Amino acid sequence: MTLENKLGISNAVELARLEEKLSKAQAHKLFTSGFLDTLNAGSFQALASIHEYLFAEIYAFAGKVREVNIAKGNFRFAPVMYLAVSLKNIEAMPQTTFNEIIEKYVEMNIAHPFREGNGRSTRIWLDLILKKELKQVIDWQRVDKNDYLMAMERSPVKDIEIKYLLQQALTEQIDSAEVYMKGIDASxxxxxxxxxxxxDIADDTEA
Structure with missing residues (x-):
């Protein structure tokens, strides 16, 4: 079933193609415009703003908390009836050390506040916190896809794997456009x- 979208597309493959193109262009603008650095790192509003910025051209629900329950495989994300409380509690979590920041990230992943685009938005949100608190970000191109997905799947029970994996990929190149854009591609x-x-999309839009 194809998600209802502003583009009027009913074909899932076509929707995925346009979603990637449009939202990657927005991800680039998010960085170059300086808007990202105006957000309150670690707040839910920052995450909602990132999600809206990326997906507003595609989905009416961009930046809005979901009103349906969702699951991935056998894992059910936070139930809608508890979502508002969960988001408030996650926002209040400490974020002064690397471990605290990753624990906050794991909890936000479990909450999964949006209908679509959670992972991509939340990874940008995570880097925003790391940049503010530790003057570092993750070089996502150094994080293996399968290792990451398996570590995230296990993270609600045991977060040591995801902490180790992401810590190995930290970089101090927090203002590097190359690190950011290649990170978006990896994400x-x-x-x-x-x-x-x-x-390439950035070059096309600027041409």
Missing amino acids: YYYEGYTLYKTE
């Missing part, structure tokens, strides 16, 4: 979006 690759490179 999208985790979700199966591989048709476009963010750098």
Whole structure:
């Protein structure tokens, strides 16, 4: 079943293609415009703003908390009836150390506040917190897809794997456009979006 969208597309493959192209262009603008640095790192509003920025052209629900229950495989994300409370509690979690930040990230992943685009938005949100608190970000192209997905799947029970994996990929190149754009491509690759490179889309939109 294809998600209802502003583009009027009923074909799932076509929707995925356009979603990747449009949202990657927005991801590039998110960085170059300076808007990302105006957000309150670690807040839910920051995550909602990122999600809306990426997907507003595609989905009416961009930046809005979901009103349906969702699951991935056998895992059910936070039930809608508890979602508002969960988000408030996650926002209040400490974020002064690497371990605290990853624990907060894991909890936000369990909450999964949006209908679609959670992983891609939340990875940008995570880097925003790391940048503010530790003056570091994750170089996502150094994080293996399968290792990441398996570690995230196990993270609600045991987060040591995801902490180790992400710590090995930390970089101090927090203002590098190259690290950011290649990171976006890696983030999208985790979700199966591989048709476009963010750098190429950015060149096309600026031409």
